[in-house]
Amino acid sequence: MTDGVIYDRGYRPYDGPRRGRRGARRAVVKDGVRRILGLRRKARRKVLPWSLIAVALVAAAVFVGLHFAAGSIAAALAQGLPRYGELFDFYSRIALLFIAVTGPELLAPDRTRGVLSVYFSRPLTVDDYLASKAAAYLLVAGAIYVVPQAVLHLGLAFLSDDGFFAYLGANLDVLWKVPVVAVAYLAIHGAVVGVLAAHMRRPGMAAAAFLGVVVAGGGIAAELATSNLPGARWLALLAVDDHPRILRDWIFGIDTQTFAAERVGFEPWVSVVAVAAVAGIGAVWVRWRYRRLA
């Protein structure tokens, strides 16, 4: 038997680099991505986000497969298979559920658990914190829109009779149209879920309220907009989920359906203003709320 010695490791001072606000912002983005995806959390926190991601990826593969099965892009179009613009209808529903599930988790627990008092004792401002959370949201939720579109884009390029690179060159406009429409969806949904998550204690309640405002509230507003109530047409603007879709139709030059705002005579640019207004009001509201909490 040998004699053992127990050493107290004590405390070691740190004299390495300190990255200040930049490092703090990066840490919040990384933690936000992990929180959205349930990484380094218990298994049950991973189930819903990863299930929806799996549905999105499988659906992307199916859409590409359908185009391949059609034999050519022209044949696929003739069969009414969805392309870039139409695909947003499907993926916006997936993203809506994804944002309902993960959006409140991104903000509410830090507030309700009192963790903000620790975060804001570090070299991190409220604006840093919120901007970094928004970046994490845009990164992950944005991927739900962009990745399947990228898969479709590359699939169609392979299928094209003109050749892979000729197709990509002839469809460069997709590279800005898809991100712009995705940002419109993300901005309007993010603003609504952000305001709700900044006030409600339970993420589940915030998720239900989000779906209620966007889906049910939007549907009711759209119906009332065409009623005989005085000033009813303005209610069409409260159908927030219609605005990115109107913008999508406008940008891609397609006509998927006639939305309430269009039925009562609003031009597409009004929806652009509505998206910007909802996003702006949401950002100011959440910032005001968190400056009071800090």
Added chain:
Amino acid sequence: MADHVIVVDGLTHRYGSVTALADLTLGVPPGVTGLVGANGAGKTTLLRILLGLVHPTAGRVSVLGHDVAADPLAVRARVGYMPETDCLPADQTAADFVAYTAELAGLPPREARRRSSETLYLVGLEEERFRHLGDFSTGMRQRVKLAQAIVHDPALVLLDEPASGLDPEGRDQMLALIRRLGGFGIDVVVSSHVLTDIEQTCDWVVMLDAGHLVRSGPLTGAERSRTVTVEILGDAGAVARALQARGIPVAVDGSTLAVGPGDDDLFDAVCDAAADTGAGILRMGRGVTSLEDEFIARAGNPPR
């Protein structure tokens, strides 16, 4: 005040019509400092002002040589803070959370993880560091809160009621940890309304009462024995008034008087005052918890 860690000059803060801090001027030297006061005395408000999280109504505050109003982020980069309230996410492991707070202080991720492990070892949570915080006991949670406050090697830590909610054994362990911080070269400000904790831990004390500075000075053995506790049979108020007429500070708590601070002639003064007012003396002696006596003498009531 050139060598002071904290310098406060004419600090006033109001919440609407309520004055939380009233014209405080003090300096806190290096070492372990106790911030003493009853609930609502303004301790937490002062700590939040030191971090730049609350902007004072008037006055100037300097921490580690930085003007807090001008450069709060520079202060927060070198200060650790342990809030009194619950501040831990239930769904993260202790190691992840402490590493995350280290990254928030600007440490690179790899260093943050290494220091997270070291710091959790230091506070006695080596074995539990990969458990989720939602499964931790109150004592373990307090240790994690302390770990996140020191993980980034701050020059100064502000601890708000660190022993709150702990059982006697846990309290002793927490106080021992706080004492060790001073040995690591970290200056500490520990707020508490439990004066015995401050007596055990600190070498400087700042007393607040209803936002007013009662005392800021060293905690020395000589000062610890300068008050006299007297239990009066009869009109304690009359005895107190008689002592005050002689210029001696007195605090009244029912039939008990905290007299002083002062020298041994306090005993004679108390006897004279009792004789003058016709009161009897049931018990008289030096205070056992002298800091509490001093607080009573200066502020009127013990901190609760």
